[in-house]
Amino acid sequence: MLGTSKSIFRRxxxxxxxxxxxxxxxxxxxISLFAREYIYDSKEEEMLRMAKKVNVAIQGYDRVSKRxxxxxxxxxxxxxTRIWLFDKNGKIVATSTKDExxxxxxxxxxxASNVLKGKNAVTELQIEGLEDPMLSxxxxxxxxxxxxxxxILHAPIEGIEKTFGQMRETILWATLFGVLLSTAMVSYLSWSISRPLRTIERTAAEIGRGNYAERVSVDTSDEIGDVAHTINTMAEKLERVEQERHHLEQVRNDFLANVSHELRTPLTAMQGFLEALQDxxxxxxxxxxxYxxxxxxxxxxxxxxVDDLMDLMKLENNEVNLAKFPVxxxxxxxKVxxxxRAEAEExxxxxxxxxxxxxxxxYADRDRVAQILKNFVKNAVKFTEHGEIRLSAAAEEQYIKIQVADTGMGISQDDIHRIWERFFKVDRGRSKNNKGTGLGLAIVKExxxxxxxxxxxxxxxGVGSTFTVWLPTMGFYRQST
Structure with missing residues (x-):
């Protein structure tokens, strides 16, 4: 991640x-070009105005005199500003500076030709004897x-060039300040980006190692925050998938244990009896x-x-078509x-x-409703040693409420949420006489x-259990349509 941080910083x-x-x-x-042009134009216009004022002041003189x-x-x-006068031959005849x-x-x-024709002239001259160029x-x-x-009016352009030099120096300092400010901003931005990315990387590495309970803690509401939220959502889903995998693995182990037990017991008994008969x-x-x-x-x-297994597989794969009629x-x-009754009375x-x-x-499948009740009653008879088993039915809104209550051994709170699972048996290991596949209630649920x-x-x-199902009446389907 450090390399990524450096790469982000460089970019x-x-x-x-x-x-x-x-x-x-x-x-x-x-700015320099426009400012230079603007200053030069302003200076030229100013000097032209001054030159015209000079002409107004001396236009009464047609020749050089002390006055x-x-x-x-x-x-x-x-x-x-320096002032020169030249005659019609272009020769300088007077200046404003002594000993010129x-x-x-x-x-x-x-x-000289343009001026004598009544035109103005502007030029930048390097005059011999003067170190600095002059604007004329x-x-x-x-x-x-x-x-x-x-x-002719002369003005040195040294001040103008000095102004341009100051402008260039100001721009240079501004650029340097911009570079320093940019470096500081980039450092902060790089840190603000790379820090949550490093957190995301560490969390992703933990998730990759199978620690699906790990979460990204990023308090930003930008795209990085969205990435962190996505990773957290993914981790939650992976955690649920892993829990489901463990659960299915446990169910599979329970299934193998139950099936092995359910098959081994009768097969062992039949093998022993057959050997005895054969010998x-x-x-x-x-x-x-x-025998x-x-x-x-x-x-x-x-x-x-085998029948219970086939029924459950068909139900879970939607291969069972219910023949629904008024029942x-x-x-x-x-009938159930x-x-x-004979087994109960015994x-x-x-x-x-x-x-x-x-x-x-x-409105239901008659045989399947009977199957539901038989599973309930069979369990009630199996796990009840004394008392009674009561089958009741009553109308409740658009349903018929069917209950099978017993006074048997009951179900612990640890097991009550698992009894609808496949191959789960409440009486596991308690009584060898209570035979079952652990599939009855799973079939009922389906x-x-x-x-x-x-x-x-x-x-x-120690008190008993009450199993309740609600099956819809004909009115339920009329209301739904």
Missing amino acids: LLFSFLATVVIGLGISGLL LIDQLVMLDEAFD VFTGKAVAVSI VSVPWGEGEKVYGGI GLVEDEEARQK YAVMYTETMQVNRL DVAEIMN AFSF KGLALVVDVENDLPKI LVERHEGKWKVESEP
Whole structure:
């Protein structure tokens, strides 16, 4: 992650520095060019105005005299600029500075020609004898159409160049400050980006090692915060998947243990009886019939296990089509109670059916409803040693509420939420006489769901259990449509 941090820092730094340097450089160049042009133009206009004022002041003089020289000196002091006069031949005839060495010299022919034609001239000259370049303007000397020569005003451009130098220095310092500020900003931005990224990396590494409880703690609301939220969501899903995997692994182990136990017990019994019969150890016909009866019972137990497995697999794979018709709940409950009454009475249990009068019919598969009730009653008979088993039905809104209550051993709170799972057996290891596959209630749950019903169980150890299902009536479907 450190390499990533450095990479982010370099990219941000180069981007900011390029923006600052190029931006300030181009801006400074444009400002310098425009400012130079503006200052030069302003200076030229100012000097042209002063030159015209000088002409107004001396246009009454048509030749050089002491009074004219004094006037030039006064104007020089007033305008702070040098003044030259040249005649029609282009020769300098007077200056505003005493002991001027340029008197008698000629100005450029192009300047003299334009001025004598009544035009103004502006030029930047490097005059011999002067170290600094001068900005010069030339205007005609005379009045009206009478032109005696020309007036030249000189002003050093040293101040202008100095101003430009200061501007360039200011731009340079601004660029340097921008570079320092950019470096500081990039350092902060790089830190603010790389710090949560390092946190995300560490968390992702922990998640990669299987620690799905790890979470990213990032308090930003930007894109990095979105990434952190996504990783946390992914970790939560992975944690749930892992928990589900452990759960399924436990279910698988329970399934293998239960199936192995359920198959081994009858197979072992049948193997022993068959070996005894095969070896001729059982000679009495009555004893042989008992052996056959036990072998038949064990075979039926294996068949029940296989049938339950096939039923559950078909239900979970939506391969079971329910044949729904109007069904009388009381009729089914009485038939189920009759089929288990002998077994209940053998244990000394009372089997009671309590159904409200004029119950509306449910819209269901008759055989599957009977299967639901048989599973409930079979469990009640199996786990109840004394007391009674009560089957009841009553109308409740758009449902028929069906209950099977017993006074049996009950279910602990640790197991009550697991009884609907496949292959889970409450009585595991308690009694060898209580045989079952652990699939009955899982099948009940699937069947109730297929009927768009609801289910619930209430139980207290040592007191008993009450299993309740709600199956929809015909009115439920009419209201839904």
